[in-house]
Amino acid sequence: MRQFLSAVKTDMLFQFRHGFYIAYLLVAIIYIILLKAIPSQYQEMLTIFVIFSDPAILGFFFIGGIYLLEKGQNILENIFVTPFKVTSYLISKIVSLTWIALIFCLLILILVYGFQINYLPITLSILLTSTFFTLLGITLVVRVGTVNEYLFIVTPLYITIFFLPVLEILDIYQSSLFFILPSKASLLLLEGAFRTLTVAEWSYAIFTLLIWIAIAFLFAKNIFYRYVILKIGDE
Amino acid sequence: MIEVNELYFTYPGKKEPTVKGVDFKIKKGEIFGFLGPSGAGKSTLQKILIGILKNYKGSVKVFNQDLNQIKSDYYERIGVAFEFPNFYSKFTALENLSFFRSLYCGKTENPNELLSVVGLGEDGNTRFSNFSKGMKMRLNICRALLNDPDIIFLDEPTSGLDPVNSKKIRALILRKKAEGKTVVITTHNMNVAEELCDHVAFIVDGRVMLIDEPNKLKVQKGKKTLRVKYEHKNVTQTKDFPISGLGENRKFLQLLNENEIHTLHSQEASLEDIFIEVTGRKLL
Numbered sequence: 355m356r357q358f359l360s361a362v363k364t365d366m367l368f369q370f371r372h373g374f375y376i377a378y379l380l381v382a383i384i385y386i387i388l389l390k391a392i393p394s395q396y397q398e399m400l401t402i403f404v405i406f407s408d409p410a411i412l413g414f415f416f417i418g419g420i421y422l423l424e425k426g427q428n429i430l431e432n433i434f435v436t437p438f439k440v441t442s443y444l445i446s447k448i449v450s451l452t453w454i455a456l457i458f459c460l461l462i463l464i465l466v467y468g469f470q471i472n473y474l475p476i477t478l479s480i481l482l483t484s485t486f487f488t489l490l491g492i493t494l495v496v497r498v499g500t501v502n503e504y505l506f507i508v509t510p511l512y513i514t515i516f517f518l519p520v521l522e523i524l525d526i527y528q529s530s531l532f533f534i535l536p537s538k539a540s541l542l543l544l545e546g547a548f549r550t551l552t553v554a555e556w557s558y559a560i561f562t563l564l565i566w567i568a569i570a571f572l573f574a575k576n577i578f579y580r581y582v583i584l585k586i587g588d589e
Numbered sequence: 590m591i592e593v594n595e596l597y598f599t600y601p602g603k604k605e606p607t608v609k610g611v612d613f614k615i616k617k618g619e620i621f622g623f624l625g626p627s628g629a630g631k632s633t634l635q636k637i638l639i640g641i642l643k644n645y646k647g648s649v650k651v652f653n654q655d656l657n658q659i660k661s662d663y664y665e666r667i668g669v670a671f672e673f674p675n676f677y678s679k680f681t682a683l684e685n686l687s688f689f690r691s692l693y694c695g696k697t698e699n700p701n702e703l704l705s706v707v708g709l710g711e712d713g714n715t716r717f718s719n720f721s722k723g724m725k726m727r728l729n730i731c732r733a734l735l736n737d738p739d740i741i742f743l744d745e746p747t748s749g750l751d752p753v754n755s756k757k758i759r760a761l762i763l764r765k766k767a768e769g770k771t772v773v774i775t776t777h778n779m780n781v782a783e784e785l786c787d788h789v790a791f792i793v794d795g796r797v798m799l800i801d802e803p804n805k806l807k808v809q810k811g812k813k814t815l816r817v818k819y820e821h822k823n824v825t826q827t828k829d830f831p832i833s834g835l836g837e838n839r840k841f842l843q844l845l846n847e848n849e850i851h852t853l854h855s856q857e858a859s860l861e862d863i864f865i866e867v868t869g870r871k872l873l
Binding site: 356357360361364367368371372427428429431432433434435436437438439583584586 | 636639641642661662664665667669671673675676677678679680684688689691692693694732736
């Protein structure tokens with residue numbers, strides 16, 4: 355546990371020193387200004403979109419950036435010739451990115467809505483969405499070599515697929531197929547801030563996200579071993 | 590301590606094995622050097638010994654345990670310094686060492702003390718990115734010693750160091766040996782190998798061509814002669830004498846008595862000469 359907490363602390367210090375938190379703060383300020391300025395009939399829709407995209411897109415961007423920075427500093431080969439395990443590495447990244455997503459999302463919501471909305475489904479949605487997208491980001495970023503490839507090819511491709519259910523929120527397109535995507539479950543939980551969710555909705559959303567997280571975790575661990583651990587010491 | 594028999598390793602997707610039938614033993618408390626040119630298979634061997642590459646053929650035992658069956662606690666007992674010193678660039682030396690130290694569960698060394706040993710005692714709060722190459726190399730050695738390991742793997746440990754610091758690191762390696770630690774060095778620096786290693790293995794094309802003590806090799810493969818440099822009629826001259834019966838060699842004794850002697854050197858072979866003779870290859 356001491357080992358794990360130290361890894362989380364180091365990840366947070368790393369993110370802070372590389373300016374990730376400043377970037378997050380700037381994004382949060384823009385979101386707050388936007389949400390306050392928008393006419394009230396669109397506010398709920400935009401809030402759901404913003405709070406979904408924050409841990410999803412930023413988590414995805416940030417994990418990519420963090421991994422590529424660590425790779426650029428060749429730090430990984432040295433971490434994995436210690437008793438530190440890949441599982442701990444992955445969880446440490448999830449924890450360090452999720453808490454910051456949670457803090458900033460709650461900050462945005464409290465400044466815009468005060469305590470008039472239901473924070474339980476929102477908190478759950480942010481935690482699970484951030485976990486999933488961080489893992490998805492890891493499975494993809496370890497295969498690509500450069501920031502450009504990650505930002506301009508991988509991110510748009512995957513974000514488009516996983517953002518399809520947003521079309522429903524924006525009243526553009528609806529499909530029952532969206533129910534298999536984790537993002538549909540995330541968005542449903544976010545709706546729970548403004549209306550009461552049924553037991554079936556709660557169960558569907560949590561179960562779907564947990565399944566996707568389990569799959570993403572196994573993929574991330576396997577791909578990390580193949581693309582990172584087996585390449586340790588390569589020049 | 591380390592026992593390797595009939596070791597073969599082929600990288601996935603490659604037809605030709607990188608390591609081809611290697612055997613060696615490394616005893617507890619010795620300094621063992623792998624010498625060979627780039628691409629000879631040294632780093633692959635090192636990756637197998639530090640437990641990263643697992644799908645090898647043959648037997649590799651460390652601490653009497655098959656390496657195929659090791660768990661992460663193996664890393665509690667070994668320390669590794671790769672050739673290139675890599676740390677978190679925006680962290681200070683101490684922040685870096687404290688992080689790596691926290692990854693171990695067992696007894697660990699105090700990072701401040703380790704920094705002092707390698708002459709970085711005043712630089713603990715300096716960011717890694719502001720370190721010179723030599724400072725980074727010394728910090729790299731510190732990291733390999735954080736968990737007070739029983740086996741220390743060092744890749745080119747004195748590369749990029751000035752003579753003073755190189756001496757410091759060599760003394761540190763010898764001190765670890767005196768403490769009963771086993772040190773495995775990978776290098777193409779013959780001076781390091783000659784000075785530090787109890788045994789050296791010459792590796793070329795994935796095979797071990799020879800394993801022996803450097804001093805024994807130098808005597809065995811060298812000429813049994815003594816070279817004398819002396820001043821004669823204001824000109825420096827050189828003459829070789831057979832070492833056997835040197836005390837009764839009249840010409841030698843006469844030369845000593847009648848001339849000003851500059852140097853006397855026995856003509857043992859250098860490790861580099863022996864490497865070229867045995868393997869037919871140069872080290873670089």
